[in-house]
Structures are given as structure tokens and as C-alpha cells.
Amino acid sequence: MLDAMGIGLIMPVMPDLIVEVQGGSLANAALWGGILSTVFAIMQFLFGPLIGNLSDRFGRRPVLLISLVVMTVDYLVMAxxxxxxxxxxxxxxxxxxxxxSGTASAYVADISAPKDKAANFGLIGAAFGIGFVLGPLIGGLLGGYGTRAPFYAAAALSALNAVFGYFVLRETVTDRIRRPFHWRRANPLGALRHLGKLPGIRPLLMMYFLYQVAFHVYPSIWSFFTQERFGWGPGTIGLSLALFGITMAFVQGVLIRFVLRWLGERNTVVYGHVFDVFAFAALAFVTSGALALVLTPLAALGAVITPALQAIMSKMVGDDQQGELQGILTSIYALAMIVSPLMMTSVFAAFTHDGAALYLPGAPFLVSILLILIGLAVFVRNPPPQG
Incomplete structure (x- = not known):
């Protein structure tokens, strides 16, 4: 939750910060925002499997604590x-x-019974949602004191998180599940090649990628979309992200347990995709800022997909491969973050620049609908085993 707060704090001020540093128009700032997000994601893509494999060998605790210290320094540099x-x-x-993030998910897999994995993965999403409520809300308020203030606050949160984790985080990697480190499996292609040999997991990895590309339309263009479409400032953008986070936390922390009980993991994945199609379609064409605020939390009701998919795949690998699996999921997530910001911001710029043949700020949401339908088709054609 504290980690998500640190990330969410800086989102409302990113458009203004880029304009302040680089100059130019909002459309130009959106393109730079896509570049920054892509650079960030490339590093996650390259290092996700490496860090996941290191956590399988040396433990989750040192990996998580060191990362928080590094993030503290990073926020101070950006400030x-x-x-x-x-x-x-x-x-x-x-x-x-x-x-x-994959190491955190592997930690949850370590301490969860198979039947509880989906619900407990949902708790990670709920914690992220709560952090996403508080982070953008506070970030929007701090934005009134300048574009740099949220970065100092994010650095303080990361430092406090490292101290907190030092005292409360116990190690979960025991000699029973500790696995030797191999460089050939500590890179995205090597890890994907190894995991891809497991029956039925390759289509799920493809679906996971398509969904993450589609879902990242929110962080990729939300600040730019709402400012262009409704004239929102940092405060209102922060409020809208807070509403999204509240609903996401409720869905992944509470509602998902009932949905899983009623539908099971496979049908939960299908439900989430169908719901997101309708949510994205509504956001693509909404013209009222008030209505957009109403739709924002409703759009989070499809957030059951990721924990359900994580649980399905987690049950398909051994206890000594949880870090490796979650590491490759981190890479796939990062690859989606590379593709999605460039794709979504480019589509946004193409439909909002001066002289655009068709003015449609919500066009990126239509792209997301197409990706979701493709992913759902892959899932239906390659159903995972019941479990």
C-alpha cells in the first residue's frame, strides 16, 4: 500500500512537470510521458525474471527491502x-x-494454500488500490505547492516503508523450496522458454499480456484524457483516481471472494473481460465530467481478472518456481507497459492534435476493447484446467 502511494503521488503532476521541464504543448507532454513510462517498463521487463530468480535463491526479504531503499533515492533524484x-x-x-512486484506476489504464493491463492493475490491488488486512493489524492493536493512536492513525499514514504519492512517482514524461502540460481533462466526469454514448456500455460501468458496492454490505458492517458476532455486539473484528476482506487480495493479485497465462490476462477476471468468491454466503451464516448466521475469507480469492477489469472498459473508450477513465474509475469506486465503507453498516447495525440481528421480523446479505450476481445478469444479456445 505504501509503495503504491509513492507511485500514485506523482501521477497528477506529471503533465505539468513535463511541460515545466521540456516546454511545449500538452500533446507533446503526453508523448514524453509515454517515453518515460516506456523507459521505466523496459527496465522492469529486463530485470523482472532476474530479481524473481534471485528471490527464489536468496529469499524475498532482502530483495524487497533493498528495492525500497533504491526507490527512496530515485524519488529524490526526480524531485x-x-x-x-x-x-x-x-x-x-x-x-x-x-x-x-513479482517477488511480493511470490511471497503471497509462499504463504497461501492453493484454494486461497486467488483471494490472497486479490489482497495485493486491494493494497495497491488503497494506496492509489491516498497517493493521487495527496499528490493532487501537494501539487498546489509545486510540481516537486509530491516527489519528496514519495521518497519519505519509500523510506518509511523500508524501515517498516525491516521490522515486520519474515523470510518465507526455506531450504525445502530454495532453488539454485541459473543465469539462463534469469532473463525474460530464458524464463519464458522454460515456463512455456509447461502444458497450457503459454496461452495464459499471452492473455495476461493482452489484458495488461488494454488495462494500462488508464495510467497511460488518464491525466491527459481528462484534462483534454473535461479540463480537469491535478486536484480533480487525483479525486478520480482515488475513486478508482477505492472501488479497486473493495473489488480485490472483498468482492472477489464472493465472485470466486459463485463463478470459480475461470468464469471470473471471463466475467471481468466482458465487464471491461462495456466500461471502456462508456469511457470512450463520455462527454460529461460528472458522468466520467461516476463511471470511474464502475470501471474498476473488472479488476478481478489479474488475481484470478495469477492463481490459475500459480497452481500450474511448483513451489520452487513461484518467484520465477511471478518474475516472468512482472516482465510481461512491463512489456505491456512498454507497448501500452506508446500505443495509447500516440492514439490520443492522433485524435486530439490541431487539425485531427476526427476529434475523439476516448479513442485509446476503443483500442483496449479490441485487445480484450482478442484475449478473451484466446482464453475460450485454450481453457485452463479446473483447480
Whole structure:
């Protein structure tokens, strides 16, 4: 939750920060925002499997604590950055440090019974949602004191998180599940090649990728979309992200347990995809800022997909491969973050620039609908085993 708060704090001020550092129009800032997100994601893509494999060998605790210390330094660098080059360096380092999300998921897999994995993976999403409520809300308020204030607050949160984790985080990797480290499996292609040999998991990895590309339409263009479409400032953008986070936390922390009980993991994945199609279609064409605020939390009701998919795949690998699996999921997530910001911001710029043949700020949401339908078709054609 504290880690998500640190990330969410800086989102409302990113458009203004880029304009302040680089100059130019909002459309130009959106393109730079896509570049920064892509650089960040490339590092996660490259280092996710490496860090996941290291956690299988040396334990989850040291990997998680070191990453928080590095993130503290990274936020401080971005707080004083006066050029796009320094912002890019900050995103390079930050991408490596935050490639530990898979390690956190592996930690949850270590302490969860098979029947509880989906619900407990949902708790990670709920914690992220709560952090996403508080982070953007506070970030929007701190934005009134300047574009740098949220970065100092994010650094403080990461430092406090490292101290907190030092005292409460116990190690879960025992000699029973400890696995030797191999460089050939500590890179995205090597890990994917190894896991891809497991029956039925390759289509699930493809579906996971398509969904993450589609879902990342939110962080990729939300600040730019709402400012262009409704004229929102940092405060209102922060409020909308807070509403999304509240609903996401409720869905993944509470509602998902009932949905899983009623539908099971496979049908839960299908339900989430169908719901997101309708949510994205509504956001693509909404013209009222008030209605958009109403739709924002409703759009989070499809957030059951990721924990359900994680649980299905976690049950298909051994206890000594949880870090490796979650590491490759981190890489796939990062690859989606590379593709999605470039794709979504480019589509946004194409449909909002002066002289655009068709003015449609919500066009990226239509792209997301197409990707979701393709992923759902893959899932239906390659159903995972019941479990």
C-alpha cells in the first residue's frame, strides 16, 4: 500500500512537470510521458525474471527491502531533476527497483494454500488500490505547492516503508523450496522458454499480456484524457483516481471472494473481460465530467481478472518456481507497459492534435476493447484446467 502511494503521488503532476521541464504543448507532454513510462517498463521487463530468480535463491526479504531503499533515492533524484535526461535516468533506476512486484506476489504464493491463492493475490491488488486512493489524492493536493512536492513525499514514504519492512517482514524461502540460481533462466526469454514448456500455460501468458496492454490505458492517458476532455486539473484528476482506487480495493479485497465462490476462477476471468468491454466503451464516448466521475469507480469492477489469472498459473508450477513465474509475469506486465503507453498516447495525440481528421480523446479505450476481445478469444479456445 505504501509503495503504491509513492507511485500514485506523482501521477497528477506529471503533465505539468513535463511541460515545466521540456516546454511545449500538452500533446507533446503526453508523448514524453509515454517515453518515460516506456523507459521505466523496459527496465522492469529486463530485470523482472532476474530479481524473481534471485528471490527464489536468496529469499524475498532482502530483495524487497533493498528495492525500497533504491526507490527512496530515485524519488529524490526526480524531485531535483531539471532536464529530461535526468528524468529518464530516474525512470531507468526506478524501473529496476520496482521489478520486485513479482517477488511480493511470490511471497503471497509462499504463504497461501492453493484454494486461497486467488483471494490472497486479490489482497495485493486491494493494497495497491488503497494506496492509489491516498497517493493521487495527496499528490493532487501537494501539487498546489509545486510540481516537486509530491516527489519528496514519495521518497519519505519509500523510506518509511523500508524501515517498516525491516521490522515486520519474515523470510518465507526455506531450504525445502530454495532453488539454485541459473543465469539462463534469469532473463525474460530464458524464463519464458522454460515456463512455456509447461502444458497450457503459454496461452495464459499471452492473455495476461493482452489484458495488461488494454488495462494500462488508464495510467497511460488518464491525466491527459481528462484534462483534454473535461479540463480537469491535478486536484480533480487525483479525486478520480482515488475513486478508482477505492472501488479497486473493495473489488480485490472483498468482492472477489464472493465472485470466486459463485463463478470459480475461470468464469471470473471471463466475467471481468466482458465487464471491461462495456466500461471502456462508456469511457470512450463520455462527454460529461460528472458522468466520467461516476463511471470511474464502475470501471474498476473488472479488476478481478489479474488475481484470478495469477492463481490459475500459480497452481500450474511448483513451489520452487513461484518467484520465477511471478518474475516472468512482472516482465510481461512491463512489456505491456512498454507497448501500452506508446500505443495509447500516440492514439490520443492522433485524435486530439490541431487539425485531427476526427476529434475523439476516448479513442485509446476503443483500442483496449479490441485487445480484450482478442484475449478473451484466446482464453475460450485454450481453457485452463479446473483447480
Amino acid at each position: 531535483v531533476a531539471g532536464s529530461m535526461a535526468l528524468l529518464l535516468i530516474g525512470r531507468l533506476v526506478g524501473g529496476i527497483a520496482t521489478a520486485t
